[in-house]
Amino acid sequence: MSGEVVPSRRELRMSDADREAVVARLNAAVAEGRLTLAEFSDRVDAVLQARTFGEVEPVVADLPAVDPVVAAADVVELRSQAGQLRRTGRWSVPRRLVVRAKAGSVLLDMRHAVFSHQVVEIELSTQAGSATIVLPPGATANVDGVTTSAGSARVKVPAVPEPGTAAPHLVITGSTVAGSLTVRYEYRFWRWRW
Numbered sequence: 001m002s003g004e005v006v007p008s009r010r011e012l013r014m015s016d017a018d019r020e021a022v023v024a025r026l027n028a029a030v031a032e033g034r035l036t037l038a039e040f041s042d043r044v045d046a047v048l049q050a051r052t053f054g055e056v057e058p059v060v061a062d063l064p065a066v067d068p069v070v071a072a073a074d075v076v077e078l079r080s081q082a083g084q085l086r087r088t089g090r091w092s093v094p095r096r097l098v099v100r101a102k103a104g105s106v107l108l109d110m111r112h113a114v115f116s117h118q119v120v121e122i123e124l125s126t127q128a129g130s131a132t133i134v135l136p137p138g139a140t141a142n143v144d145g146v147t148t149s150a151g152s153a154r155v156k157v158p159a160v161p162e163p164g165t166a167a168p169h170l171v172i173t174g175s176t177v178a179g180s181l182t183v184r185y186e187y188r189f190w191r192w193r194w
Contacts, residue, residue, distance in 0.1 A: 010054030020118060022047045022056055023166040028114045029063050031136045032090075044166040080104050090114060093168075096121045099131070106131040110139070111186055115168045124174035124181065131176065133183045138167035141183045145173030148181070156184040 026043050029035045035043070043059045050056045077098040078085055085101050088109040095117045099106055106126060111134055124131060124146065135141065140158045153176065161169045172183070186193050 010052065010057065012053055013051055014053055014056065018053070019047055019050070021116070022060060023118065024114075024116050025060060025063065027118075027136075027166065027168060030138075031112050031114070034063060037138060041165070045164070048164075048166075078106075080106070087113070092116065093120055095119075096123070098123045099174075100125045101127070101129055101131070103128045105129050107134075108132070109134045110168070111136050118166060119169050119171065122170055122172045122174075124172055124176065126175075126179050126181070127177045129179045131179070131181045133170070133172075133181075135170070135183065135185055136168065137185065138162075138165065139169065139185075140167065141170040141172060143172045143181070143183060145171070146181060147175040148177075149175065150178045151176045151180055153181040154183070156182070 023044055026035065026040055026047070030037065030040045046059050047056055050059075074094060075096040075098070076094040078087075078100070080101040082103045084105050084107070085099070086107045086109075088107065090112050091114070093110060093113045093115050097108075097120065099108070099122065106124075106129065108122075108131075113136070122133070133141070135157055140161045141155060142159045143153055143155050144159075146153050161167060170183075172181075
C-alpha cells in the first residue's frame with residue numbers, strides 16, 4: 001500500500017521469543033567467558049524490561065554476532081551400545097535431548113555449550129553404565145523424574161532456579177539401571193578444570 005509508514009527494526013516491539021533468543025545469546029557469552037555473572041544478570045534484567053529491538057541493541061553490541069551454524073535442533077536423539085557417548089566443547093543444546101546408552105558411559109559437558117532454550121528436557125535411558133552431566137555456572141537441574149534401579153543418582157546443583165535468573169534449567173526424566181547418574185558443576189583443582 002503506498003504511503004504506508006513501515007517502522008524500522010529498532011522501533012519494532014519484541015516478542016517473548018525474541019527476548020528468550022537474546023537471553024540465550026547472553027548465556028552463551030557467559031559460557032564462553034565473555035561476561036561475568038554480574039554483567040550477565042544486569043544485561044538479562046535489561047532484556048526482560050526492553051520493549052523494542054532498539055532498547056536491546058546496547059546490551060549485545062559488544063558481543064559477537066550469532067553463528068547461524070550453531071542453531072540447535074528442536075529434538076536430538078543420541079544412542080550408544082557398549083561404548084562412550086560424549087558431547088564436549090562448544091555444541092548446540094536442543095530443546096529436548098533423548099539419550100539411550102547400554103553398557104557404556106555418557107558425558108554431556110555443557111560448560112561451553114550454546115543454549116537456545118532456557119529450559120532443556122533430557123530423557124535419559126541408561127543400562128549398566130554411567131551418565132555425567134556437567135553444567136555451566138548458575139544452571140540448575142531437576143531429576144525428580146528419574147527412576148533408579150540397582151544404581152544411583154547424585155545431584156550436586158540446585159533443583160530450582162533463582163527467581164529472575166535466565167540461566168539454563170534442565171528437566172531430566174527417564175531411568176538408570178545398574179548404573180549411575182551424576183549432575184554437577186565443573187571440578188577445579190589448581191589450573192585443571194574438568
